[in-house]
Amino acid sequence: QVQLVESGGGSVQTGNSLRLACAASGRTDPRSAMAWFRQAPGKEREFVAAVVRGVASLYYADSVKGRFTISIDNAKNTLYVQMNNLEPEDTAVYYCAADSRTWDRPPDATSAARYDYWGQGTQVTVSS
Numbered sequence: 001q002v003q004l005v006e007s008g009g010g011s012v013q014t015g016n017s018l019r020l021a022c023a024a025s026g027r028t029d030p031r032s033a034m035a036w037f038r039q040a041p042g043k044e045r046e047f048v049a050a051v052v053r054g055v056a057s058l059y060y061a062d063s064v065k066g067r068f069t070i071s072i073d074n075a076k077n078t079l080y081v082q083m084n085n086l087e088p089e090d091t092a093v094y095y096c097a098a099d100s101r102t103w104d105r106p107p108d109a110t111s112a113a114r115y116d117y118w119g120q121g122t123q124v125t126v127s128s
Contacts, residue, residue, distance in 0.1 A: 001026045001027065002024060002025070002026040002027060002028055002098050002100055002117040003024070003025045003026050003117075004022055004023070004024055004096045004097070004098055004117055004118065004119035005022065005023045005025075005119060005120070006020060006021065006022050006094065006095070006096050006119045006120065006121060006122040007020070007021050007022075007023070007122060008020040008021050008122060009094060009122030009123045009124045010123075010124070010125070011125040011126075011127065012086055012124075012125070012126055012127075013126070013127055013128070014086065014087060014088060014126060014127065014128050015085055015086065016086055016126075017082070017083060017084045017085070017086065018083050018086065018124060019080060019081070019082045019083065020036070020080065020081045020083070020094055020096075020122060020124075021078055021079070021080050022034070022036075022078060022079040022080070022096030022119055023076070023077070023078050024077045024078065024079065024096075024098055025077070027100065028077060028098060028100065029100065030053055030054075030074055031053050031054030032052075032053060032054070032098065032099045032100060033050055033051065033052045033053070033098075033099040033106075033109045033114055033115070034050065034051055034053070034072065034079045034096070034097065034098050034099070035047065035048070035049065035050035035051070035059075035070075035096075035097045035098075035109065035110075035114070035115060036048040036049050036050070036070065036079070036081050036094055036095070036096060036097070037094070037095045037097060037112060038090075038092035038093065038094045038095065038124075039092055039093050039095070039121075040091060040092040040093075043092075045095070045112060046061065047059075047061050047110045047111070047112070048060075048061055048064055048068065048081065048094070049061065049064065049068055049070035049081055050070065050109040050110060051070050051071075051072055051079070051109075052109050053072065053074070057109070058070060059109050059110050061110075063089070064083075064090075067083065067084050067085045067086075068081055068082065068083050068084070069081065069082040069084075079096055081094075083124070086124075086126045087126060088126050088127065088128050089126075090124060090126050091124060091125050091126050092123075092124060093121040093122065093123050093124075094121060094122050094123075094124055095118055095119055095120075095121045096118070096119040097112070097114075097115035097117065097118050097119070098115060098116075098117040098118075099114050099115050099116060099117075100116055100117060101116060
């Protein structure tokens with residue numbers, strides 16, 4: 001079992017920054033993938049950013065490239081996303097996700113199908 005607890009959400013104005021954290025506990029593979037997704041009201045959950053630790057690969061949605069930075073502190077087993085220059089379109093509940101499975105051919109790290117553990121989410125609201 002893996003538990004994920006997000007923190008760091010809040011309400012900010014356009015152009016400001018937030019850093020979200022996701023503390024993972026339980027059995028996590030230090031080579032596995034972790035990611036951030038988000039869901040805005042009335043919309044489907046969408047990919048934001050991911051890291052595949054075993055190969056040190058990073059992935060970003062086009063909408064956040066250049067503004068968001070994903071990172072991981074393996075010693076603390078904590079995933080972060082630094083969000084700069086926030087826009088009203090970034091308003092959503094942000095979810096942390098972790099992949100605990102062993103794959104022969106894993107789904108893409110940008111796909112929700114890759115992840116079997118999810119946090120409860122943290123609200124980010126950006127006002128203009």
